[in-house]
Amino acid sequence: MKLFARNLTLACGIGLLAGSAPAVAGGSVEVLHWWTSGGEAKAIGELKSSFEAQGGTWIDSPIAGGGGDPAMTALRARVMAGNPPSAVQLKGPGIQEWAQEGGVADVDDVAQAEHWDDVLPPVLASIMKYEGKYVAAPVNIHRVDWLWANPELLAQVGAEVPTTWEEFNATAEKLEAAGITPLAHGGQPWQDATVFEVVALGIGGPDFYQKALVELDPEALQSDTMIAVFDQMRTLRGYVDEGFPGRDWNLATAMVMNGEAAFQIMGDWAKGEFLAAGKVPGEDVLCAPAPGNGFILNSDSFVMFGVQGDEWVEGQKVLASLIMSPGFQETFNLAKGSIPARVDVALDKFDVCAQKSHADLTTAIGANALVPSLAHEMAVPRSIRGEIMDVVTEHFNTDMSSQDAVQRLVDAIQRAG
Numbered sequence: 564m565k566l567f568a569r570n571l572t573l574a575c576g577i578g579l580l581a582g583s584a585p586a587v588a589g590g591s592v593e594v595l596h597w598w599t600s601g602g603e604a605k606a607i608g609e610l611k612s613s614f615e616a617q618g619g620t621w622i623d624s625p626i627a628g629g630g631g632d633p634a635m636t637a638l639r640a641r642v643m644a645g646n647p648p649s650a651v652q653l654k655g656p657g658i659q660e661w662a663q664e665g666g667v668a669d670v671d672d673v674a675q676a677e678h679w680d681d682v683l684p685p686v687l688a689s690i691m692k693y694e695g696k697y698v699a700a701p702v703n704i705h706r707v708d709w710l711w712a713n714p715e716l717l718a719q720v721g722a723e724v725p726t727t728w729e730e731f732n733a734t735a736e737k738l739e740a741a742g743i744t745p746l747a748h749g750g751q752p753w754q755d756a757t758v759f760e761v762v763a764l765g766i767g768g769p770d771f772y773q774k775a776l777v778e779l780d781p782e783a784l785q786s787d788t789m790i791a792v793f794d795q796m797r798t799l800r801g802y803v804d805e806g807f808p809g810r811d812w813n814l815a816t817a818m819v820m821n822g823e824a825a826f827q828i829m830g831d832w833a834k835g836e837f838l839a840a841g842k843v844p845g846e847d848v849l850c851a852p853a854p855g856n857g858f859i860l861n862s863d864s865f866v867m868f869g870v871q872g873d874e875w876v877e878g879q880k881v882l883a884s885l886i887m888s889p890g891f892q893e894t895f896n897l898a899k900g901s902i903p904a905r906v907d908v909a910l911d912k913f914d915v916c917a918q919k920s921h922a923d924l925t926t927a928i929g930a931n932a933l934v935p936s937l938a939h940e941m942a943v944p945r946s947i948r949g950e951i952m953d954v955v956t957e958h959f960n961t962d963m964s965s966q967d968a969v970q971r972l973v974d975a976i977q978r979a980g
C-alpha cells in the first residue's frame with residue numbers, strides 16, 4: 564500500500580490527477596532501466612512514446628551505467644525500502660533470482676492470450692518464465708561477439724577485418740606502427756568481461772565456453788585453453804590507449820566512429836550509437852563477428868514487480884503487450900542495434916549487420932553453438948559473475964600471469980559456490 568501511495572504521488576506530480584480519479588485506461592508504469600547513451604535513449608524513447616500513445620503514464624527512472632550494475636544496485640535498494648519500480652530492465656538468471664525472492668508479478672494472462680510461446684525462441688521463452696508462468700517480456704536479441712572496425716584506418720595499413728586472433732594481433736601491430744590506436748576500450752569490469760568472454764569463445768569454441776563459463780567446470784577453467792585466453796587478454800591490453808581506465812563504452816564506440824581507434828570489441832548496442840550518429844553500419848563502420856565460431860546471446864527484458872492498485876497492474880499489462888507487439892519490436896530494434904526477440908518479425912528494414920546476426924543465430928542454434936553471455940548476466944548467478952569479473956579486471960590491469968589468473972579464477976568460483 565505504501566508503494567502504491569508513493570507511486571501515485573509521483574504520477575500525480577506529472578499531471579495524472581486533474582480533479583478527477585486517475586484513469587485506468589493505459590495505466591501507469593515506473594520503468595527502471597540503464598539506457599542512457601545516445602542509441603539507448605532513442606530506443607527507450609520509442610517504448611515511452613508508444614506507451615503514452617496508448618493513453619498510459621510513464622515515469623522514467625534511468626540509472627546510468629553500461630551493463631547495468633548501478634541499476635541493479637538501485638533496484639536492490641528500492642526493493643529493500645519496500646518501494647520497487649513497477650517494471651525493471653532485468654535479464655537472465657536474475658529474473659529467476661528475483662522471482663524466487665517473491666516480489667515479482669506475472670503477466671501470464673497477457674502471454675497466453677497473445678500466444679508468446681508460439682513466437683519466441685524456446686531458449687528465450689524459458690528465461691522469461693518462473694514456475695511455468697511468464698514474469699518477463701523480452702524486447703530483443705543482442706549479439707555480444709562483434710568486432711566493429713573503422714574502414715579508413717584499416718585501409719591506411721592495407722588490412723582487412725581479421726578472422727582469427729593471430730590476424731587480429733598482426734593487424735594491431737601494423738596499426739600501432741602507423742601510430743593508430745588498435746583497440747578502443749573502456750576499463751570497467753563489465754567491459755573487460757565482455758572482451759574476455761568474446762576471446763574465450765574465439766579461442767576455445769562454444770563447447771569450451773559452455774563448460775568453463777556456464778557450467779564452471781574446474782577442468783575447463785584450469786585448462787591450457789583458459790591460459791591461452793588470458794594470454795590473449797594480455798596481448799589486447801597492449802593495444803589500448805592510455806585513456807582507457809574508467810572510459811564509458813559509448814565513448815570507446817565514438818573513438819572507432821571518429822577515426823581515433825581502429826576496433827572495438829562490443830555487443831551490437833554499439834551499432835545503436837552508429838545509427839544515432841547517422842552512420843551506415845557495414846559501410847561507415849564495419850561489423851564482423853569477432854574471431855570464433857558461435858554466438859554469444861544477450862537479451863533485454865522487462866520484469867514486472869509486485870504493485871498494488873488497478874492503475875499500476877493495468878500499466879504492467881499494457882507494457883507487456885506493447886513490448887511483445889510485432890510493430891514495436893521492429894521500431895525498437897531498428898534503434899537499439901539488436902534484432903527482435905519475436906521470430907515472426909520481418910527483417911527487411913534492418914541493416915546488413917542485423918541480417919548477419921539473425922543468420923548466424925539460426926546457424927548457431929542448429930550447431931549447438933549458441934552460448935549465454937557471462938558479462939551481460941545471461942549465464943551464471945550475479946555473485947559468481949562478480950567473482951569472475953574481479954579476476955579478469957585485476958589481470959587486465961596488473962602484470963598478473965595467466966597461470967595465476969586461472970588459479971585465482973578456480974579459487975574464486977569455489978569460494979562463491
Ligand code: BGC
Pocket residue numbers: 597603628629630631705812832861862863939
Ligand atoms: C544491455 C544492453 C545495453 C548495454 C550497455 C547490456 O547489458 O543488454 O541493452 O545497451 O548493456 O549499457
